[in-house]
Amino acid sequence: MSALRPLSLLASVALALPLTACGLQLTRIETAYEKPSNVAVYFKVENGKGEPVGGMTAEQFEIYEDGELVSTLESQQTILNPEVTASHYTLLLIDMSGSVVDSEDAAKVSEAALLFTSEVEKNNKVAIYAFDGEEDIHKITDFTTSSGAAEARANSLSNFTPKDKSTNLNGAVIQGLEVLDEGLAKAENPLRIGTLVVFTDGTDRASRVSEEEMLGSVRDSSYDVFAIGLGDELSESDLENIGKSGTALAKDSAEIQAAFETIGKRIDQLTRSYYLLSYCSPARAGEHTVAIKANHTPEGKKNAQTGELETEFDAEGFTKGCDPNKKPKFDITQGDALSGGEDKKPKKVKTKVKAEASASAS
Secondary structure, three states, rough: OOOOOOOOOOOOHHOOOOOOOOOOOOEEEEEEEEOOOEEEEEEEEEOOOOOOOOOHHHHEEEEEEOEEOOHHHHHHHHEEHHHEEEEEEEEEEEEEHHHHHOOOOHHHHHHHHHHHHHHOOOOOOEEEEEEOOOOOEEEEEEEEEHHHHHEEEHHHHHHHOOOOOOOOOHHHHHHHHHHHHHHOOOOOEEEEEEEEEEEEOOOOOOOOOOOHHHHHHHHHHEHHHHHHEEOOOHHHHHHHHOOOOOEEEEHHHHHHHHHHHHHHHHHHHHHHEEEEEEEEOOOOEEEEEEEEEEEEOOOOOOOOOEEEEEEEEEOOOOOOOOOOOOOOOOOHOOOOOOOOOOOOOOOOOOOEEEHHHHHOOO
């Protein structure tokens, strides 16, 4: 068997192209190919507004090699469970400063966090950290997919007592991104995707870290970052600066749960918008260009949205005997397209989807 030959991630910048501005955008993350004739492409699907498109089936994708349609019977194309090669980690960072803990909203925040973790842990390993006015954030529980552990950690928030009742929001966000880095560095899969969710009821009061430094870290991070706000102290622009991937604003305690649900559903959609398409190539030698074309009709719409991406593979030594359900061996030394260095990641669409909790609850 030949050695695995993953493609350069730089190629995905130019090759992940939508057909139209209002169609689908397919962003290649990684490609792998190996004997006997296995080809696998891991990619993300978004609509023209930059919103994730999940739940597509193998039949909604067409595969072309060098411009010629590959027969579905010949290729045996299938969508593999992305969890076999990708690790999705979500960190919930919760404001537990005095204004939250000493308010009537504390119990509702803990309850909402429990519901959030129950939703997100279906496809993610979830950790909860709390922050107050102290320099360091506080680990409630590390990354896990255990429903029992998720419930225990969410419930433990109700017993959290801040040692400093101020709000070190800026420092907490930076540390949250660092915790994601550390967690994903230990992940079992070569492709690693992280999400940070920040809940706060106010702006930074501790002044340990400047807002400019915090926003720079968010802007430069390859992770998706969502922000949930509570109360009148926060403006929509405050939230959007942190939540570059989406926001939810609860004006009062009655909207807390809806706000968490809004972001939880968004993350679920985001996770399901990653696809691992595997197939058996009919090629037996030479280098080839493979195009994946997607066709999706949104619920309630008549017109289909389409989009495509292109990548390449080398069929040297390919022969019969391919099993499309075989786990692809992505090269871990290449890192993940969404969390690697600047020379290893494609351009990331920065989607600002403002999700008002009151609207989602209606």
